[in-house]
Amino acid sequence: MERINQLYDKFKGKFEGVNGECFRVAKSEEIGDLLINILGAKGSKTISLYESPISQSARLREKLTEAGFIVHTDDLFTNTCTDHVGITEVNWGIAELGTMVQIAPEVDKRLCSTLVPIHVALLKTDSILPEMDDVLEKLDSLPQIPGFVGFVTGPSRSSDIERILEIGVHGPEQVILIVTDQ
Amino acid sequence: MANSELKKEIAGALQNNVLRGALERFSHLYVIAREKAYQGYDFEALRNKVQEIKSYSASHIDEMIDLFEKNATARGAKVFRAANGKEANDYIKKLAQEKNVKKIVKSKSMASEEIHLNEALRADGVEVQETDLGEFIIAIEGKHPSHMVFPAIHLTKEQVADLFTSYTNKKNDPIISKLVKTARSVMRKKFIEADMGISGANIAVAETGTLFMFTNEGNADLTATIPKTHVYVVGIEKLIPKFKDASYILKTLPRNGTAQNITTYVSLYTGATEAYLENGMKGTKDFHIVILDNGRRNILKDEKFRQMFNCVRCGGCINVCPAFQLVGGHVYGGKAYTGGIGTLLTAFLDSEETAGKVQNLCLQCGKCTEVCVGKLQIPEMILELRNRHGQKTGLPFTQKFALDVVSNRRLFHTMLRVASVAQKPFTRGKQVIRHLPMFLSGLTEGRSLPAVAEKPFRDIFPTIEQDVKNPKGTVAIYAGCLLDFVYPRIGEGVVAALNEVGYKVVFPENQSCCGAPATYMGDRENAVKSAILNIQGLEAEKVDYVVSACPTCTHALKEYKELLHDNPEMLKRAEELANKLYDFSKLVTILGGLENKGDGIPLKVTYHDSCHLRRKMGVYQEQRDLLSNTSGIELIEMNESDRCCGFAGSYSIKFPEISVPILERKLRNIADTGAEVVAVDCPGCLMQISGGLDQKDSSKIKVKHTAELLLDKRKKK
Numbered sequence: 001m002e003r004i005n006q007l008y009d010k011f012k013g014k015f016e017g018v019n020g021e022c023f024r025v026a027k028s029e030e031i032g033d034l035l036i037n038i039l040g041a042k043g044s045k046t047i048s049l050y051e052s053p054i055s056q057s058a059r060l061r062e063k064l065t066e067a068g069f070i071v072h073t074d075d076l077f078t079n080t081c082t083d084h085v086g087i088t089e090v091n092w093g094i095a096e097l098g099t100m101v102q103i104a105p106e107v108d109k110r111l112c113s114t115l116v117p118i119h120v121a122l123l124k125t126d127s128i129l130p131e132m133d134d135v136l137e138k139l140d141s142l143p144q145i146p147g148f149v150g151f152v153t154g155p156s157r158s159s160d161i162e163r164i165l166e167i168g169v170h171g172p173e174q175v176i177l178i179v180t181d182q
Numbered sequence: 183m184a185n186s187e188l189k190k191e192i193a194g195a196l197q198n199n200v201l202r203g204a205l206e207r208f209s210h211l212y213v214i215a216r217e218k219a220y221q222g223y224d225f226e227a228l229r230n231k232v233q234e235i236k237s238y239s240a241s242h243i244d245e246m247i248d249l250f251e252k253n254a255t256a257r258g259a260k261v262f263r264a265a266n267g268k269e270a271n272d273y274i275k276k277l278a279q280e281k282n283v284k285k286i287v288k289s290k291s292m293a294s295e296e297i298h299l300n301e302a303l304r305a306d307g308v309e310v311q312e313t314d315l316g317e318f319i320i321a322i323e324g325k326h327p328s329h330m331v332f333p334a335i336h337l338t339k340e341q342v343a344d345l346f347t348s349y350t351n352k353k354n355d356p357i358i359s360k361l362v363k364t365a366r367s368v369m370r371k372k373f374i375e376a377d378m379g380i381s382g383a384n385i386a387v388a389e390t391g392t393l394f395m396f397t398n399e400g401n402a403d404l405t406a407t408i409p410k411t412h413v414y415v416v417g418i419e420k421l422i423p424k425f426k427d428a429s430y431i432l433k434t435l436p437r438n439g440t441a442q443n444i445t446t447y448v449s450l451y452t453g454a455t456e457a458y459l460e461n462g463m464k465g466t467k468d469f470h471i472v473i474l475d476n477g478r479r480n481i482l483k484d485e486k487f488r489q490m491f492n493c494v495r496c497g498g499c500i501n502v503c504p505a506f507q508l509v510g511g512h513v514y515g516g517k518a519y520t521g522g523i524g525t526l527l528t529a530f531l532d533s534e535e536t537a538g539k540v541q542n543l544c545l546q547c548g549k550c551t552e553v554c555v556g557k558l559q560i561p562e563m564i565l566e567l568r569n570r571h572g573q574k575t576g577l578p579f580t581q582k583f584a585l586d587v588v589s590n591r592r593l594f595h596t597m598l599r600v601a602s603v604a605q606k607p608f609t610r611g612k613q614v615i616r617h618l619p620m621f622l623s624g625l626t627e628g629r630s631l632p633a634v635a636e637k638p639f640r641d642i643f644p645t646i647e648q649d650v651k652n653p654k655g656t657v658a659i660y661a662g663c664l665l666d667f668v669y670p671r672i673g674e675g676v677v678a679a680l681n682e683v684g685y686k687v688v689f690p691e692n693q694s695c696c697g698a699p700a701t702y703m704g705d706r707e708n709a710v711k712s713a714i715l716n717i718q719g720l721e722a723e724k725v726d727y728v729v730s731a732c733p734t735c736t737h738a739l740k741e742y743k744e745l746l747h748d749n750p751e752m753l754k755r756a757e758e759l760a761n762k763l764y765d766f767s768k769l770v771t772i773l774g775g776l777e778n779k780g781d782g783i784p785l786k787v788t789y790h791d792s793c794h795l796r797r798k799m800g801v802y803q804e805q806r807d808l809l810s811n812t813s814g815i816e817l818i819e820m821n822e823s824d825r826c827c828g829f830a831g832s833y834s835i836k837f838p839e840i841s842v843p844i845l846e847r848k849l850r851n852i853a854d855t856g857a858e859v860v861a862v863d864c865p866g867c868l869m870q871i872s873g874g875l876d877q878k879d880s881s882k883i884k885v886k887h888t889a890e891l892l893l894d895k896r897k898k899k
Contacts, residue, residue: 171400
């Protein structure tokens with residue numbers, strides 16, 4: 001646990017350093033309430049949810065709907081074009097960089113991670129690995145490299161005008177990661 | 183592009199204060215941020231791996247392409263090998279017609295810029311949209327990128343706001359965050375409506391068929407996710423053998439390019455994935471990879487240039503290039519590639535003629551080689567380009583005439599002696615020339631030129647008393663033109679220091695110009711002439727060592743081996759010369775160094791590293807130790823001590839408009855130290871820096887060669 005805590009702390013420091021928001025819960029049941037607070041404060045109303053083991057064990061669809069959010073789980077191309085938030089699960093975190101890694105050959109999963117203004121990512125705490133090479137090793141040991149793997153380090157950014165850093169260009173403007181211990 | 187046009191482009195770029203300001207600010211920030219990004223990483227070890235992997239691919243290119251094609255095809259990609267731009271464009275145009283494509287979104291692809299793909303598609307009436315923010319801006323402006331990583335760095339937010347206002351027909355305020363939002367909302371619609379995406383890749387993995395993209399804005403992922411047809415245009419130099427090899431490029435490219443630990447997005451695409459097809463149905467997208475040659479195999483075939491395949495296109499080289507920092511990318515004339523590496527790429531992939539002109543912008547300072555991820559010797563390749571260009575087109579008459587004179591010892595030396603008398607009207611009794619008349623006036627703009635000494639070193643040498651009891655050996659001194667005819671006192675310092683370590687010094691009378699001017703101007707014929715003259719003149723066989731106090735000469739003399747590789751007799755002598763030859767500070771250190779003494783009078787000294795001495799010879803600690811070991815001298819390091827002073831031989835004559843601003847930055851760094859003396863080890867740097875200081879009448883700072891300063895501080899009173 002000591003090691004997991006260290007890796008989490010390192011990850012969080014790096015992730016926040018690139019303008020990401022990072023939260024940790026002990027049990028996945030806590031994710032719903034946490035998200036209701038976070039998204040409520042941001043004034044978000046509509047959500048595209050790509051279901052995953054964490055989202056299901058957290059009963060996110062039910063909880064968020066009960067709390068008054070409009071949650072879409074299908075017709076995601078149409079919905080991600082207009083929804084405020086997309087929720088997906090990611091496979092790994094890289095502590096040395098504050099990077100999330102997602103395997104997503106499915107188009108809907110990618111749309112929920114990229115087309116929306118706010119991306120909420122879900123991750124198991126023990127999936128935070130120390131270094132980038134650990135992830136490359138994991139990918140390399142799969143039967144085949146998945147059709148799409150995305151390394152995401154914070155919200156989208158550009159310094160193309162006068163070299164001034166601006167957050168939120170074509171990809172998400174905000175990235176929120178919720179890490180769950182169970 | 184004619185030379186006069188190049189000059190006009192340079193003048194325009196220099197007048198663009200936005201560009202100059204942005205580039206200069208970035209050049210300061212970059213160095214610090216890059217260093218921070220590499221903290222905890224062994225850059226040398228990483229770049230050795232990049233070099234190893236990339237050069238392996240280069241030497242197994244057919245195998246790499248076959249493997250990549252096999253593996254990508256197995257995953258549902260359609261791979262097309264395009265021998266040239268036309269084949270690539272025709273393939274993509276045909277595909278667009280077949281699919282009835284009306285709207286295309288593109289995410290940054292330099293390869294497609296290189297082959298003018300946008301123009302080819304637009305000619306067919308297809309709408310092509312660049313989606314990267316900077317690319318979008320310059321597309322509205324109708325210009326080419328001014329920087330490989332920041333294509334719109336030449337524009338202010340006000341100019342961008344005007345461009346967006348005209349594009350959207352809605353008033354855009356010059357507030358950067360709002361401008362970015364305008365781009366987001368304009369582009370969103372384009373992404374959603376696009377029926378084809380076109381992208382470039384940073385890495386292509388042969389063993390898996392995987393393409394890697396490094397981006398920050400998120401446009402690349404949208405380009406690759408939404409349209410139902412996707413085409414990658416990938417140059418053959420992007421191939422690497424193994425998936426895990428990507429690690430080394432992942433660790434270096436973002437750190438070198440933008441000083442980021444990693445780009446916001448690193449996206450791996452392997453084969454055809456799922457996409458939305460017609461009527462909201464999901465299915466497998468139509469996925470194409472165009473593997474582009476377009477001149478790249480000519481690079482591979484060329485022994486001198488094949489290392490270009492090790493380039494990862496990070497742009498690190500241009501981030502540290504003093505000339506690029508002043509003029510930006512437009513001046514380089516290439517459509518896609520800028521700076522030193524851009525010049526080389528332009529030569530092979532676009533226009534030899536353009537490259538032939540813009541290669542002149544390289545100072546040969548070698549700073550780029552320190553940061554290059556692929557360990558490319560860009561200055562050496564540019565020099566080779568210069569030589570080939572010089573051989574093909576010949577040099578302009580005045581340059582050729584000057585070089586013919588310099589390689590003729592008697593004529594040159596006679597002219598210099600005449601000059602010491604003829605210059606009198608311009609020196610006004612001083613040791614410098616501040617103004618030259620008419621067409622020569624550019625030479626004295628922003629700096630003064632030194633006057634030719636009344637008595638050259640060769641005439642002074644016999645009068646020097648060399649008090650060496652039981653000499654340990656003999657050293658021949660190679661003076662070089664500047665030391666001999668302009669700065670003879672440096673020579674006296676060299677003799678004194680070598681005497682102090684127990685060696686006698688001789689002056690071989692028949693030595694002549696080292697040939698560097700000819701080499702750097704691309705005149706190999708005269709360079710060879712100089713080499714033979716000096717090998718015969720110096721007779722290295724007769725002495726224990728040869729010393730030079732000019733690193734450019736030292737380097738030139740050491741390179742005689744290359745110039746004479748097809749002349750076995752001379753080659754042997756050239757090798758003997760190279761083995762015995764050292765630069766002043768290095769030789770004095772090898773021979774035991776100087777004991778601690780000096781006049782003890784406090785003197786604040788700062789040190790400027792010459793490009794050749796530091797980067798070609800790796801000598802930077804020796805002279806600092808010699809100076810620090812002299813009582814009275816307090817050595818204060820300046821900021822950017824190894825940044826070029828802008829002299830670069832004939833460069834300062836060809837491009838005073840670039841050379842002088844580079845010098846000014848050096849002068850600011852010097853002034854900031856509060857030093858009274860700048861020590862240098864290169865007479866060229868000495869001439870440039872003292873010329874700049876002389877024009878600032880308020881400056882009391884002196885410039886001295888290390889040998890001369892040691893002589894001043896250590897001579898017996």
